[in-house]
Amino acid sequence: MHRREFLHAAGMLSVAPAVAGLSRSPSPEAAPSLIKPRHLSPGDTVGIVSPASATFQPVDVQIASESLEALGLKVKLGQHMMERHGYLAGDDKARAADINTFFEDSSVAAVHPIRGGWGSSRLLPYLDFDRIRRNPKIIVGYSDITALLLSIHAKTGLVTFHGPIALGRWDTWSVDYVKRVLFATDPVTFEPKRDVNPDKNSLVQTEYRVQTITPGKARGRLLGGNLTVLTTIVGSGYLPDWDGAILFTEDVHEEPYRIDRMLTQLKLSGALSKLKGFIFGGCAECTPGEGSYGGLTLEEIFEDHIKPLGIPAWHGAMIGHQQPQWTLPEGIQVEIDATAGTITELESPVV
Numbered sequence: 001m002h003r004r005e006f007l008h009a010a011g012m013l014s015v016a017p018a019v020a021g022l023s024r025s026p027s028p029e030a031a032p033s034l035i036k037p038r039h040l041s042p043g044d045t046v047g048i049v050s051p052a053s054a055t056f057q058p059v060d061v062q063i064a065s066e067s068l069e070a071l072g073l074k075v076k077l078g079q080h081m082m083e084r085h086g087y088l089a090g091d092d093k094a095r096a097a098d099i100n101t102f103f104e105d106s107s108v109a110a111v112h113p114i115r116g117g118w119g120s121s122r123l124l125p126y127l128d129f130d131r132i133r134r135n136p137k138i139i140v141g142y143s144d145i146t147a148l149l150l151s152i153h154a155k156t157g158l159v160t161f162h163g164p165i166a167l168g169r170w171d172t173w174s175v176d177y178v179k180r181v182l183f184a185t186d187p188v189t190f191e192p193k194r195d196v197n198p199d200k201n202s203l204v205q206t207e208y209r210v211q212t213i214t215p216g217k218a219r220g221r222l223l224g225g226n227l228t229v230l231t232t233i234v235g236s237g238y239l240p241d242w243d244g245a246i247l248f249t250e251d252v253h254e255e256p257y258r259i260d261r262m263l264t265q266l267k268l269s270g271a272l273s274k275l276k277g278f279i280f281g282g283c284a285e286c287t288p289g290e291g292s293y294g295g296l297t298l299e300e301i302f303e304d305h306i307k308p309l310g311i312p313a314w315h316g317a318m319i320g321h322q323q324p325q326w327t328l329p330e331g332i333q334v335e336i337d338a339t340a341g342t343i344t345e346l347e348s349p350v351v
């Protein structure tokens with residue numbers, strides 16, 4: 001089921017207001033200081049959680065566990081991993097409890113959601129942000145996990161990571177970035193995947209092309225994730241300040257007019273005008289719906305919303321659902337080159 005269908009089934013819910021006494025967050029008056037988690041080492045234990053859609057087949061848990069073990073890691077499963085509440089992986093409080101527990105568990109070095117789907121935004125009032133801040137560690141994922149990555153960074157200052165989910169693609173190219181970003185402390189430059197292969201009728205780059213919207217270089221704090229999930233929690237208090245940020249986004253199963261609508265929301269909220277740079281990755285299966293003749297293309301939508309900002313911007317980055325993925329740190333300073341399509345860390349996201 002597509003994320004849009006999940007949202008529809010949930011009554012197009014946006015994140016609920018924080019319930020008194022449930023969300024222990026720092027004062028919203030000032031952004032918290034940046035906190036960097038410890039890097040991973042072979043033999044470390046990773047806690048697998050299920051914060052969004054339900055996992056129905058035990059074999060999926062086995063595959064996710066074995067994938068992380070293939071990276072040299074040990075695995076501990078959340079207590080509520082296989083629970084179900086409709087299309088969700090159990091009760092909201094129970095799903096949040098697994099995350100809170102693993103952050104406090106000194107034997108766990110990282111928290112890794114098994115999948116996305118829909119449901120992470122529903123957990124935000126139940127996350128213990130004070131506990132997370134006191135016990136900084138890596139949390140990585142993408143798609144619906146965007147809600148966790150951005151809210152945790154906003155509320156605690158912890159650097160989080162937009163990268164493969166535990167039950168995701170673990171191709172060689174993506175794994176290389178996971179190792180370089182999460183297992184080492186040297187700053188990384190993220191470059192496009194080169195895919196020129198005459199044996200496959202390709203004399204030039206045909207996939208993963210850098211398509212520059214506005215050329216140039218810019219420096220700023222890297223923030224972003226799935227566009228649908230991000231815009232769902234605009235105005236909730238669970239997003240970081242976009243002032244001076246480099247925003248990266250991606251999406252899946254969204255018609256172009258929906259991308260237009262979401263960028264319009266970011267524009268009207270004032271977020272786009274604060275940015276220093278903009279990056280769009282993949283938009284898998286984002287084709288016009290039936291009868292959408294004469295609709296705007298994604299390129300035209302970027303021309304309408306992003307080009308007038310006058311900031312370095314491109315689309316076609318290695319961020320998305322149906323392509324090899326970078327593992328991007330949320331919250332550190334980077335430099336982007338919108339012509340080369342590169343992101344360069346100006347500091348290590350881990351210690």
